[in-house]
Amino acid sequence: MTYVAISVGAVLGANARFLVGGWVADRLGPAFPYGTLVINVTGSILIGFVLTIATERLVAPWFVPLLAIGFLGSYTTFSTFSYETLALIQDGAMINAAANVVVSIMAALLGVYVGTVLARAI
Numbered sequence: 001m002t003y004v005a006i007s008v009g010a011v012l013g014a015n016a017r018f019l020v021g022g023w024v025a026d027r028l029g030p031a032f033p034y035g036t037l038v039i040n041v042t043g044s045i046l047i048g049f050v051l052t053i054a055t056e057r058l059v060a061p062w063f064v065p066l067l068a069i070g071f072l073g074s075y076t077t078f079s080t081f082s083y084e085t086l087a088l089i090q091d092g093a094m095i096n097a098a099a100n101v102v103v104s105i106m107a108a109l110l111g112v113y114v115g116t117v118l119a120r121a122i
Helices: 002-028 034-056 063-075 078-090 094-121
Strands: none
Touching: 002 034, 002 063, 034 063, 034 078, 034 094, 078 094
16 A cells, blocks of 8 residues: 555656646746746645654554655655756856755755644644
């Protein structure tokens, strides 16, 4: 059952990543990897929320595998973040590359905190 939960979550997470990334890129353009930034920040909020709920409350045994491992494992992406940052560097966009690193990491940490606070508030 755990493998099924992970698989279902992974399919949903990968599709959500594709949809959200495309939606953000269509609105904000390709000059900066906004899609990956939005995905990683929202994923950070969700992982903080999901794992706080899972560790502080009684949840079904499929809850963490489905959401944290499957969905969020497919939804968020460090490899795309790294590739897009390198592409910015190679294009000579050093300020955008540095901004991507700083904003992504700080916003993701803030996102985990926000998710944790939200989970504890309900």
